[in-house]
Amino acid sequence: MEQDYKVYAKALKVLSDETRLKIIDLLGDGELCACDLLREFSITQPTLSYHMKTLCDSGLVVSRKDGSMVKYTIDHESLNALKTFFKHMSSGMPV
Template sequence: MEQNYKAYAKSLKVLSDETRLKIMDLLGEGELCACELLEEFSITQPTLSYHMKMLCDSGLVVSRKDGSMVKYTLNHDSLDDLKAFFKHMASGMLV
């Protein structure tokens, strides 16, 4: 199993923020648009955009345009990869 430590480190750094963790939790329930996410926070739209850019750039979240709205979903492949890394690390088989 080849490890991509740089990508894992980037994901973990992105997830080290409380707001981004909550966004990930909310997206775990399904696709949401930016306006729905904003309702859950006391932050401005530019601040939400910053957090979403961090999550998308790390590969943990995927965005898509739907008319004038941007909708976000979890990237399950990335999360499965991160989960497999932790499982592998916990098994004591990491090189």
């Protein structure tokens, strides 16, 4: 149980950044390549790479190589676990 709190805390810390939160929102519409994400921000490619590594390391996003491109998607299992955690908190039920 205690380990779950560490996972949730890490995910929430990752999502506390405005850029990463927007990336999650954009990925909610489906898979995107790094070049598509970069067009949505006024940041450099190395900065985007840092944010994507942080999201992938947290387990919220999954990456895959497609030729020379890297494509990203939401890890729905991880996101659903976080949603379930919030549902339990709001219902007063133990996690």
